[in-house]
Amino acid sequence: MRVSIQSVVLGALACVVFSSSPAVAQSKSKPALSLKQAVSQALEYSPQMKYSEAVVDQRMYDKYVSRSALLPNVMITGTAAERKDSVANRTPGSLPFAGTSYRQYTLGIHAEQPLLAYGLFSVARQGRIGEEISRASLDISRRTVSVDVIAAYYKTVMSENLVRILQDQERAIQEILNISRRRMGFGGKRLDYLQSQTKLAKLKPKITKAKNDLIASTAELAQLMGLENATSITISTGMPELSLKDVTARFDAQGAEIPELKQQRLQREFLGEQRSIVLGKSLPRLKATGDYGFNNYTKSELFDSPSRSWQAALVLEIPIFSGLSVVNERRSVIAQEYQTEANERNVRNQVAVAQISSRTALEASEAALLSATEAVTISKSAMAEARQNYSVGLINFVEFSTVQDSDFDAATTLLQTRYDAIKAYTTYFASSGQPLATLVDILNSAQVKQ
Secondary structure, three states, X not given: XXXXXXXXXXXXXXXXXXXXXXXXXXXXXXXXXXXXXXXXXXXXXXXHHHHHHHHHHHHHHHHHHHHHHHOOEEEEEEEEEEEOOOOOOOOOOOOHXXXXXXXXXXXXXXXXXXXXXXXXXXXXXXXXXXXXXXXXXXXXXXXXXXXXHHHHHHHHHHHHXXXXXXXXXXXXXXXXXXXXXXXXXXXXXXXXXXHHHHHHHHHHHHHHHHHHHHHHHHHHXXXXXXXXXXXXXXXXXXXXXXXXXXXXXXXXXXXXXXXXXXXXXXXXXXXXHHHHHHHHOOOOEEEXXXXXXXXXXXXXXXXXXXXXXXXXXXXXXXXXXXXXXXXXXXXXXXXXXXXXHHHHHHHHHHHHHHHHHHXXXXXXXHHHHHHHHHHHHHHHHHHHHXXXXXXXXXXXXXXXXXXXXXXXXXXXXXXXXXXXXXXXXXXHHHXXXXXXXXXXXXXXXOOEEO
């Protein structure tokens, strides 16, 4: 199936969308786009993925920044000043240069090294946890994009097949219309002719709507893949039918992890480190300091031995009062932990519901596919017999129309059942923490059904 696309600007909204032509034909020059290729291109192009990857980079650099709290802080300072000291109420001779102006030069290095502080290592651990949280968000973005592409890909396939089914119905009615017209020339019923005309007229808006749905699904797929400059998309017209037993056999029960649950677990760890950091603000801290410098009134003698001075010290800081900020910060952290626990329970409930509902849908879909496939086989035989019987006058148009409606319902039901099964597999994989790349491989290699 090849669907041509071109960019169109909506005047009122000033946004770019894609439009596909109503003509759908089998491409001979361009290879069909596989689902795996579509997902891979969308993951590479997706703005959502670009944003999540940038967040991971940011958190990685934040991690390096947080580690700097464990390292020495070294600073070099230098001054060159013109000064004059006040001589008021001073003992004569106690001031350099007796109160006249002079120049003073200093150059020194100052270093500090934290030695003991509660929560000191928690800052570094927070940076690592923050990076892991961002990577879990990246996994969620990757899963979301994959789910959207799978849905858009097979929605396009379903829409194209629906157009084909409706066009088959249109050709069948046109054939009946021609038979009715010929019969009218020999005294046949005009009612059959009018009824076939009515049904044909009612079918045309359905075909138009189906083509519009095909345009929309093609546009969605093109946008997900970033095909702004593409002229056509060629994809297979078939939809695969999977076996639940075969699919679950490829599950990795050991390596499966729901990224949302991972995020909540990491968030609890992050808040645990934050509690240590807040507590450390109210506890004593010990650090080592050192100074080495030069001080002289003559620039040329600044580095002479008499100008040199140094100092090494241990500094103990004991917080006494900070306006109750530490108490309120601890209460804030505790409140955030309660929020995280509630969110985690909510996420677990949502995941469990999604797993149960998708698994139930998959189990039901296998039986539904068998029934729908059988119904299509029977309806096609009935349709062929109805055409033959109508052509020889054994049945009237009402009876033919009833058979045709049943044939249409059977074909569209099978089509929708296949699409719903694929969506249920996608939900089941996502809610079970299984990599969607595995499902994409399975769908990509599965035998398609027309």
